[in-house]
Amino acid sequence: MQNPDDILSIEDLTIHYETDEGSVHALNEVSLAMKRGETLGLVGETGAGKTTLARGILRLVPSPPGVIKQGSVFFEGQDLLSLSESKMRSIRGSRISMIFQDPMTSLNPVMTVGEQIQEVVEAHNRDLRQDEIIRQANAMLEMVGIPAERSHEYPHQFSGGMKQRVIIAIALACNPVLLIADEPTTALDVTIQAQVLDMITALKKRLNTAMLLITHDLGVVAQNCDRVAIMYAGQIIELGNLDDIFKRPTHPYTRGLLGSIPSLTKDVKRLSPIKGLMPDPTDLPPGCKFAPRCRFVTEACERAMPEPTHLSETHQVRCILAEAEVRNG
Amino acid sequence: MGKYIIRRLIMMIPVLLGVTFIVFFIMSLTPGDPAAIILGDQASAEALEMKRIELGLDKPLLVRYATYMGNLFQGDLGLSYRNQIPVASQVWDKFPNTAILAISGILVALIIGIPIGILSAKKQYTVMDNTSMVFSLVGVSMPNFWLGLLLSLLFALKLGWLPSQGMGRGFIGLLRSLVLPALTLGTGAAATVVRMTRSSMLEVIRQDYISTARAKGITEKQITKKHMLKNALIPIVTAVGLQFGLLLGGAMLTETIFSWPGLGRLMVDSITSKDIPMVLGSVIFMAVMFSFVNLLVDILYAFLDPRIKSQYSKKVVRRRRGVVV
Numbered sequence: 001m002q003n004p005d006d007i008l009s010i011e012d013l014t015i016h017y018e019t020d021e022g023s024v025h026a027l028n029e030v031s032l033a034m035k036r037g038e039t040l041g042l043v044g045e046t047g048a049g050k051t052t053l054a055r056g057i058l059r060l061v062p063s064p065p066g067v068i069k070q071g072s073v074f075f076e077g078q079d080l081l082s083l084s085e086s087k088m089r090s091i092r093g094s095r096i097s098m099i100f101q102d103p104m105t106s107l108n109p110v111m112t113v114g115e116q117i118q119e120v121v122e123a124h125n126r127d128l129r130q131d132e133i134i135r136q137a138n139a140m141l142e143m144v145g146i147p148a149e150r151s152h153e154y155p156h157q158f159s160g161g162m163k164q165r166v167i168i169a170i171a172l173a174c175n176p177v178l179l180i181a182d183e184p185t186t187a188l189d190v191t192i193q194a195q196v197l198d199m200i201t202a203l204k205k206r207l208n209t210a211m212l213l214i215t216h217d218l219g220v221v222a223q224n225c226d227r228v229a230i231m232y233a234g235q236i237i238e239l240g241n242l243d244d245i246f247k248r249p250t251h252p253y254t255r256g257l258l259g260s261i262p263s264l265t266k267d268v269k270r271l272s273p274i275k276g277l278m279p280d281p282t283d284l285p286p287g288c289k290f291a292p293r294c295r296f297v298t299e300a301c302e303r304a305m306p307e308p309t310h311l312s313e314t315h316q317v318r319c320i321l322a323e324a325e326v327r328n329g
Numbered sequence: 330m331g332k333y334i335i336r337r338l339i340m341m342i343p344v345l346l347g348v349t350f351i352v353f354f355i356m357s358l359t360p361g362d363p364a365a366i367i368l369g370d371q372a373s374a375e376a377l378e379m380k381r382i383e384l385g386l387d388k389p390l391l392v393r394y395a396t397y398m399g400n401l402f403q404g405d406l407g408l409s410y411r412n413q414i415p416v417a418s419q420v421w422d423k424f425p426n427t428a429i430l431a432i433s434g435i436l437v438a439l440i441i442g443i444p445i446g447i448l449s450a451k452k453q454y455t456v457m458d459n460t461s462m463v464f465s466l467v468g469v470s471m472p473n474f475w476l477g478l479l480l481s482l483l484f485a486l487k488l489g490w491l492p493s494q495g496m497g498r499g500f501i502g503l504l505r506s507l508v509l510p511a512l513t514l515g516t517g518a519a520a521t522v523v524r525m526t527r528s529s530m531l532e533v534i535r536q537d538y539i540s541t542a543r544a545k546g547i548t549e550k551q552i553t554k555k556h557m558l559k560n561a562l563i564p565i566v567t568a569v570g571l572q573f574g575l576l577l578g579g580a581m582l583t584e585t586i587f588s589w590p591g592l593g594r595l596m597v598d599s600i601t602s603k604d605i606p607m608v609l610g611s612v613i614f615m616a617v618m619f620s621f622v623n624l625l626v627d628i629l630y631a632f633l634d635p636r637i638k639s640q641y642s643k644k645v646v647r648r649r650r651g652v653v654v
């Protein structure tokens with residue numbers, strides 16, 4: 001099943017939130033693979049299940065109410081979902097790291113930033129001496145552009161952009177193979193967003209870290225990613241490299257996102273609005289989840305969910321139109 | 330920080346003025362003649378009149394108040410009507426006993442309250458959580474004196490394990506006599522501490538920085554200790570500080586039930602015998618204690634929360650050296 005080049009291979013991952021209002025089908029049979037060092041953009045409107053997928057990889061879905069229903073997450077040859085909790089801990093923060101959305105609240109207000117970086121170094125390097133831990137943490141701080149002598153300060157003494165830099169330092173401190181960044185710049189000022197993203201991209205290149213970059217912003221994808229996965233209602237409905245998605249978008253939802261004439265050079269920034277709302281995740285349509293909003297909907301679409309169709313080696317789509325196109329040559 | 334403490338101490342003055350005025354006024358309204366209390370029922374009319382003049386009772390209320398405050402600032406709380414011994418020395422005598430009781434009560438509250446609160450929050454909606462919530466509801470609503478009576482009935486009268494009256498001699502004796510009153514006093518506070526700890530922990534548990542901590546791969550124990558507890562403690566400290574004030578008040582009943590020779594009992598006795606200087610003195614003393622505990626809580630607060638500390642420390646300088654963001 002697993003391609004030896006892949007560092008991460010998610011298969012049929014399904015995650016529900018069991019709430020009083022019903023079972024929220026946040027993630028439905030998602031399969032996705034990532035190669036060493038690449039940057040994969042994960043795009044989708046709010047509620048599509050991006051954060052759930054990201055947390056699912058690290059088994060950090062809040063539980064209750066979150067339940068991992070089925071699937072596997074192969075990473076470095078083992079299925080993370082069947083690991084013991086202590087094995088899983090040894091992977092978190094060292095082999096796979098995660099950056100959360102809001103830097104203002106992601107740091108502990110009563111610990112110095114230095115301590116917060118040292119903590120992750122210490123957790124994964126048990127035999128290291130204290131001064132060596134501090135030295136490494138300070139080096140990380142300098143690497144993200146913050147003078148080491150500020151390690152004694154508390155988060156409230158830093159600006160939002162600097163807090164996010166500290167969080168990046170924590171995430172990269174143990175030189176992970178995979179970095180999951182959940183909308184790392186959405187909460188920041190527009191002027192600072194680009195700086196922080198450039199820094200993440202530069203650092204991940206230098207450390208040869210693969211990155212799953214979650215974002216709303218197609219401009220960010222165009223500038224930072226190698227491949228793109230488009231998510232809708234808990235499924236990946238289109239997956240391809242930049243050219244596949246921006247030059248040959250196939251799924252009606254992707255096309256809607258990009259507007260009528262998609263172009264890499266043109267300023268495609270914000271997700272363009274598509275009429276209608278995403279279906280209620282407690283009550284998803286049985287067939288194609290996009291059918292209620294789709295201009296090309298047919299009866300067949302509503303009957304069963306289309307399986308992923310490979311348009312090329314890199315490009316795959318879940319839509320009946322693509323299926324037909326491939327069949328007819 | 331030093332400046333802040335001094336400011337807070339100065340702010341205590343108007344509070345005390347208010348407290349003394351109210352108590353002074355209320356006591357002067359209550360019926361009964363202090364001269365008769367001191368001299369007894371048999372005293373002659375002339376003797377009573379002389380005594381009234383000696384006590385300054387012929388002067389207007391505000392003048393008496395001013396005289397009292399003038400003496401107060403020199404540390405003179407007057408003489409007790411009942412036994413003519415200086416009020417200040419009697420209050421000082423009894424205060425340590427009340428302090429021992431109140432501190433034991435708080436310890437009981439913390440030792441029971443914090444661990445159960447933490448467990449309850451971490452295992453929200455489990456049997457353990459529900460049980461402790463029911464018990465804490467009972468604990469909060471149960472009147473002090475009733476619990477005190479129940480405890481002394483069971484452990485002193487029926488089982489005979491522990492003394493229920495007075496303060497024991499020697500360390501062991503003291504400890505034994507402390508158990509029941511401290512439990513009585515601490516249980517209500519413990520219930521409040523459980524609820525406070527639980528809600529404060531639940532608040533912290535869903536914070537983003539806990540997710541960050543989890544993503545670091547550190548153990549659940551470390552997450553609880555280093556990330557949750559220290560943040561959760563900040564509101565708990567306030568709650569405990571307030572509880573301490575309530576305990577000082579609750580000590581009155583508890584001390585009466587257990588014949589504990591403390592300030593609370595002294596106060597109750599003085600009220601019933603209309604020993605006005607004694608009542609005034611002990612109320613003022615309690616108010617001062619309460620203010621001090623509050624001040625202590627605020628100082629502790631600053632130690633726990635660096636955001637507050639940096640508001641008070643002069644060292645906060647805006648540094649933006651060589652960093653663009």
Ligand SMILES: Nc1ncnc2c1ncn2[C@@H]1O[C@H](COP(=O)(O)OP(=O)(O)OP(=O)(O)O)[C@@H](O)[C@H]1O
Nearest residue numbers: 017024026045046047048049050051052062065281
């Ligand atoms: N703790 C939770 N309890 C119940 N439902 C949840 C919980 N977390 C997420 N959901 C639901 O799961 C679905 C997917 O949420 P998720 O947070 O993964 O979306 P997202 O794509 O990250 O959205 P956003 O762009 O707003 O961050 C949504 O319908 C959301 O309401």
Ligand code: SF4
Nearest residue numbers: 288291294301319320
């Ligand atoms: S499968 Fe049908 S409804 Fe779904 S996107 Fe394709 S055409 Fe539209």
Ligand SMILES: [Mg+2]
Nearest residue numbers: 050051052182
């Ligand atoms: Mg999200």
